[in-house]
Amino acid sequence: MLGLLAAGWRYRQFISSSVQSEFAARYARSRLGALWMVVNPLAQAAIVAFVLSSVLSARLPGVTSSYGYALYLMAGTLAWALFQECVIRCLTVFTDNGNLLKKLVFPRICLPLVVVGICGVAHLLLAVVTLAVFLVLGQTPTVYWLWLPVLGVLTLAFAMGLGLLLGVVNVFLRDVSQVTPIVLQFLYWLTPIIYVPDIVPEAYRPWLALNPLSPLVAAYQSVMVYDQPPQGEGLLALAALSAVLLGSALLLFRRAAPEITDAL
Secondary structure, eight states: OHHHHHHHHHTHHHHHHHHHHHHHHHTTTOSSGGGHHHHHHHHHHHHHHHIIIIISOOOOTTOOSTTHHHHHHHHHHHHHHHHHHHHHHHHTTTTTTHHHHHHOOSOTTHHHHHHHHHHHHHHHHHHHHHHHHHHHTTOOOOGGGGGHHHHHHHHHHHHHHHHHHHHHHHHHOTHHHHHHHHHHHHHHHTSTTSSOGGGSOGGGHHHHHHOTHHHHHHHHHHHHTSOOOOOHHHHHHHHHHHHHHHHHHHHHHHHHHHHHHHHO
8 A cells, every 4th residue: 555655656746747737638728727617516506506595585594694505505515526526537537548558657546646636626726716705705714614624635535435446446347437427416415415404304314324425515514604613423434434445445456456457
């Protein structure tokens, strides 16, 4: 495990240049550039917030602001966007770079680390834009916002562990890349992003409890909307699960690395 991380550190310049090249190629000849990364999630949150707050006259419990649902949605979207992008990118990181793996000699662990860099930069940009929107809507950041870097790292660790496991398996079983987006859609609606957990019927609340993303999204919403510290128990359990997933993913990757290029 340490050997994989050491190899990634030796090739840190390759990883950094790959991240820069990704953004340069993606937004070439674009006037807004990297801002397009945040337009889609913010637009979705704004549309749903408008429907709930204005059309349906819904109000967020415990929040007096008329923009309560918009704030709640953006906080949850900030967590979900990082998780989803990281999982999707890890899912196809090896199959998308098959030609590169066959032509160049470099540590294979560099590719997942490039994903970490891309997702980390995208998340940071989305967080900055979200902060600006919160200020415009009258929600002033508090000291509890200092939890956001910790929550971001935890989200990234969980997504990387799950995504890397799926990415390695996807090299040998391509059905994984077809099933995962469908599962993510179900997971999105099982996560309290556009609704509060209190409105869920008692019969279905155990499903929310089994969802590892529920305490994570709730933590984002607590520190950003309710001005409260996150609940520790759920985050500790998620941190333990993330460590297990990351360890298992790196172990599987190490054993499968010699066969990945041949399978591609």
